Amino acid sequence: MSDTWTNRLSEYLDGDLPDKERAALEAHLPSCADCRATLEQLRRVVARAQALDDRPPAADLWPAIARHVGVVSLNARRARRRVSFTVPQLAAAAVALTLLSAGSAWLLERRQPAQRAAQSNTTPSPILTNAGTYEANPRYAAAVADLERVLAQGRSRLDTATVRVIEKNLGIIDRAIRDAQSALAADPANSYLNLHLAQEMRRKLELLRQAAVLAGART
Amino acid sequence: MELTTPGVATLRRDLDQTGRDAETADVALAASGDGRAFERLYRTHVARIHSLARRMTGEDHADDLTQDVFVRAWSKLSTFRAEAAFGTWLHRLAVNVILARRTTIGTERGRYDDSEGALDGVAGRAHPAGLSLDFEAALEQLPDGARQVFVLHDIEGYRHEEIAELLGIVPGTSKSQLHHARMALRRHLE
Numbered sequence: 361m362s363d364t365w366t367n368r369l370s371e372y373l374d375g376d377l378p379d380k381e382r383a384a385l386e387a388h389l390p391s392c393a394d395c396r397a398t399l400e401q402l403r404r405v406v407a408r409a410q411a412l413d414d415r416p417p418a419a420d421l422w423p424a425i426a427r428h429v430g431v432v433s434l435n436a437r438r439a440r441r442r443v444s445f446t447v448p449q450l451a452a453a454a455v456a457l458t459l460l461s462a463g464s465a466w467l468l469e470r471r472q473p474a475q476r477a478a479q480s481n482t483t484p485s486p487i488l489t490n491a492g493t494y495e496a497n498p499r500y501a502a503a504v505a506d507l508e509r510v511l512a513q514g515r516s517r518l519d520t521a522t523v524r525v526i527e528k529n530l531g532i533i534d535r536a537i538r539d540a541q542s543a544l545a546a547d548p549a550n551s552y553l554n555l556h557l558a559q560e561m562r563r564k565l566e567l568l569r570q571a572a573v574l575a576g577a578r579t
Numbered sequence: 580m581e582l583t584t585p586g587v588a589t590l591r592r593d594l595d596q597t598g599r600d601a602e603t604a605d606v607a608l609a610a611s612g613d614g615r616a617f618e619r620l621y622r623t624h625v626a627r628i629h630s631l632a633r634r635m636t637g638e639d640h641a642d643d644l645t646q647d648v649f650v651r652a653w654s655k656l657s658t659f660r661a662e663a664a665f666g667t668w669l670h671r672l673a674v675n676v677i678l679a680r681r682t683t684i685g686t687e688r689g690r691y692d693d694s695e696g697a698l699d700g701v702a703g704r705a706h707p708a709g710l711s712l713d714f715e716a717a718l719e720q721l722p723d724g725a726r727q728v729f730v731l732h733d734i735e736g737y738r739h740e741e742i743a744e745l746l747g748i749v750p751g752t753s754k755s756q757l758h759h760a761r762m763a764l765r766r767h768l769e
Contacts, residue, residue: 370758376739401765408714408768409733414630417642421629422621425646429653431614519610519657 363392369399373406500561507568514575526571533567536560606665610656617656621649624666628673634730635677637719644680648673674731678745681723717767721760728753729760 365385371377372385389396515523540557547553602623608616628648633641652669659668718726727746731737732753739750739757746753 367755367758370761371754376754398762398765401768402761404768405761405764406733408764409729412630412715412734414626416626417629417645419642421625421642421646421649422618425621425649425653426614426618428646428650429614429617431617517657519607520660521607522611 363395365392365395366398369395369402373399373402500565503565504568507565507572510572511568511575514572518575522574526567529567530564533560533564537564602665603661606656606659606661609653610659617653620652620665620669624669625649627666628669631670631673631730631735632677634715634718634734635727636681640680644673644677647680648676651676670735674735674745678727681727714764714767717764721763724748725756725760725763728756729764732757733761 365388368377368381368385372382377385385395389399511526518526537557537560540553540560544550544553544557602620605616605619609620625645629641629645632644632648636644648669652672655672659665718729721729724746728742731742731745732739737745739753742748742753743750
């Protein structure tokens with residue numbers, strides 16, 4: 361049995377009925393046993409729906425999914441391994457890089473006074489000149505710019521965790537380069553500083569190359 | 580005097596946070612190609628996704644759709660932003676995948692009938708006394724439109740405006756479908 365209010369009972373239950381109609385329905389309910397019974401049943405349907413348990417599929421779907429996404433495909437895994445790194449691998453590289461840079465800085469601090477004394481009467485070796493002009497070298501600058509451009513274009517294809525680790529590593533290297541340049545400004549003839557600067561610049565180039573390959577491989 | 584157990588609450592909060600952190604780490608690992616991390620995510624969420632697919636489309640299509648959802652999730656992991664919980668993101672993706680397939684599935688089953696008359700069949704279906712139809716089985720008997728609105732609103736907690744947008748209908752239709760679904764299902768409460 362139903363009346364004009366039956367079809368509005370769900371809206372009433374959900375609080376969606378306009379105030380005027382809600383008041384009219386509430387005035388109607390005490391005198392209509394059918395509407396009261398239906399309303400109670402609808403309440404129980406909603407409660408039942410909200411109490412339903414989720415249950416897993418009868419069969420394990422993971423093997424099929426793994427095949428689809430290439431997790432178990434040996435060829436795909438090999439291809440992926442050639443160009444990509446896991447987050448732990450990248451994180452470990454970041455830690456190693458940090459330790460390396462910190463160690464270099466510590467060595468610099470220890471060696472500089474003795475080297476200054478030793479170098480005060482000597483002529484700069486060829487590497488001093490090379491390292492000092494390394495960053496100003498147009499080929500180096502062009503190579504870095506090219507790789508940065510490739511990386512910027514492919515950045516959206518890398519996952520955020522990978523981008524974060526690459527940026528962290530680049531930040532560490534850039535800081536090491538700036539530190540070495542600052543130290544060289546005060547002591548331009550320091551062969552260790554020149555060597556360190558050159559190494560950090562090569563390291564930056566290598567990381568950019570790897571990142572660019574990674575970005576290009578994710579197309 | 581009211582007794583409180585802040586230690587338990589704190590521990591529960593810490594465990595929840597630890598769980599979220601572990602899941603966030605698994606998402607990052609999976610996005611970088613780690614299949615084992617992705618399997619852990621699958622194990623955590625498969626029951627909810629499969630239940631959603633089963634209720635929205637029926638038992639026959641739930642396995643296929645669940646696989647599709649996780650395959651799609653794998654390819655889209657790089658677009659996941661940690662502002663939302665991974666489960667929320669995955670659930671929304673699942674709804675989109677399921678709804679994108681719903682017309683095809685409805686046609687395959689030959690019962691894509693959203694008319695109000697179709698609901699009468701569910702409400703009045705006779706079954707032997709003492710063998711009341713299971714609530715979930717009754718849900719599966721509903722016409723597609725009413726069933727999808729009911730699942731999204733009463734089980735998954737979507738609002739009528741959201742449902743209307745997802746299904747390409749107006750909110751009034753969503754409300755009407757929901758009411759008819761509830762009216763049909765009240766016969767199968769026991």
